Amino acid sequence: MRRAISLASRGLGHTSPNPVVGCVLLGPDGTIVGEGFHTRAGAPHAEVEALRAAAGKARGGTAFVTLEPCSHTGRTGPCTQALIDAGIRRVRYAVADPNPAAAGGGAVLRAVGIDAEGGLLAAEAEAGNRAWLTATRLGRPHVTWKYAATLDGRSAAADGTSRWITSAASRADVHTLRASVDAVLAGSGTLRADDPHLAARDVPGARQPLRVIVDTHARTPAGARVLDDAAPTLIAVAPDADAAHLPATAVLRVPRAEGGLDPHTLLKELYARDVRAVLLEGGPTLAGAFAAAGLIDTVVGYLAPALLGAGPAALGPAGIGTIAEVLRLDVEDVTRLGPDIRITARTRPAPADRTKES
Ligand code: AOF
Ligand code: ZN
Numbered sequence: 001m002r003r004a005i006s007l008a009s010r011g012l013g014h015t016s017p018n019p020v021v022g023c024v025l026l027g028p029d030g031t032i033v034g035e036g037f038h039t040r041a042g043a044p045h046a047e048v049e050a051l052r053a054a055a056g057k058a059r060g061g062t063a064f065v066t067l068e069p070c071s072h073t074g075r076t077g078p079c080t081q082a083l084i085d086a087g088i089r090r091v092r093y094a095v096a097d098p099n100p101a102a103a104g105g106g107a108v109l110r111a112v113g114i115d116a117e118g119g120l121l122a123a124e125a126e127a128g129n130r131a132w133l134t135a136t137r138l139g140r141p142h143v144t145w146k147y148a149a150t151l152d153g154r155s156a157a158a159d160g161t162s163r164w165i166t167s168a169a170s171r172a173d174v175h176t177l178r179a180s181v182d183a184v185l186a187g188s189g190t191l192r193a194d195d196p197h198l199a200a201r202d203v204p205g206a207r208q209p210l211r212v213i214v215d216t217h218a219r220t221p222a223g224a225r226v227l228d229d230a231a232p233t234l235i236a237v238a239p240d241a242d243a244a245h246l247p248a249t250a251v252l253r254v255p256r257a258e259g260g261l262d263p264h265t266l267l268k269e270l271y272a273r274d275v276r277a278v279l280l281e282g283g284p285t286l287a288g289a290f291a292a293a294g295l296i297d298t299v300v301g302y303l304a305p306a307l308l309g310a311g312p313a314a315l316g317p318a319g320i321g322t323i324a325e326v327l328r329l330d331v332e333d334v335t336r337l338g339p340d341i342r343i344t345a346r347t348r349p350a351p352a353d354r355t356k357e358s
Contacts, residue, residue: 094125288316
């Protein structure tokens with residue numbers, strides 16, 4: 001299963017709106033006879049790739065799959081049937097499929113007498129497929145909030161200048177992060193202050209993310225860099241905003257909520273456009289609104305060993321008024337990037353009980 005999880009990770013950044021999935025097949029004598037992973041939506045599923053590689057040698061053997069085999073015909077046929085037809089006797093999968101259209105494959109296999117069981121290395125497989133699992137369970141994209149700050153937590157100096165707080169190594173890493181998601185989000189304040197481009201640069205084989213600007217009053221200028229054709233762009237505006245100067249196809253109307261646009265509706269709209277992973281890039285006001293709405297799943301902080309003493313904090317007001325309401329995170333990774341430190345933390349533990357079948 002560990003090998004299957006590693007195979008699955010090769011698809012990261014390329015399979016959306018589908019999950020990453022890996023599969024290893026053993027023959028009846030316990031030796032590996034086939035491997036496969038899901039490369040992109042519309043391509044064969046991991047199980048089918050592995051069965052093809054095994055060329056019949058898996059008959060009577062075992063399949064290790066990182067996700068419960070699907071039992072539906074979507075872009076491709078049901079993997080349960082492919083496993084049955086190939087004469088697989090035993091199936092071990094890590095995580096139950098939360099996609100209602102495809103779920104139930106474990107029961108389908110057991111019904112025909114195959115020894116099928118979920119839960120093997122579930123936490124590891126869960127971590128490898130975090131964005132897709134979160135999105136599919138919640139019906140909204142997984143949100144990673146990324147920020148850069150000094151050691152005293154500031155993302156700009158008192159005069160608003162911020163280029164550059166972190167090193168070139170950290171900034172290059174951000175492009176890799178962008179290339180791993182389906183959409184990059186920024187607020188209109190950041191747009192007016194920095195005129196960011198928000199595309200993934202210098203990442204070989206990168207898929208460009210959808211660029212989304214949260215701009216209640218439609219103040220994005222027609223000449224903003226995000227409106228070039230390097231990647232698709234949506235400008236989310238209030239229902240009554242005057243957006244006549246913007247390309248009509250780029251305008252997304254989102255209802256208002258306290259202090260701006262409703263982030264829940266915005267995320268639902270993006271999910272409907274096949275967005276499963278979002279990178280929230282700033283600024284502090286937008287990030288604060290998402291945090292207040294409980295819509296941040298992962299935090300990636302780039303910390304520079306530098307001090308500013310004054311200037312805006314990385315995170316704006318997040319509806320937290322007292323220490324008892326503090327939003328605590330679990331650190332998942334700490335990495336040094338040049339002179340900087342990257343901290344990856346999660347806002348809630350994996351719902352382990354939902355990774356196994358009852
Ligand atoms: C994948 N790859 O290896 C497995 C998946 O539209 P389809 O036919 O590609 O089906 C996508 C669904 O199939 C997906 O949401 C998941 O529930 C299930 N399993 N999907 O993309 C795979 N095994
Ligand atoms: Zn399948």
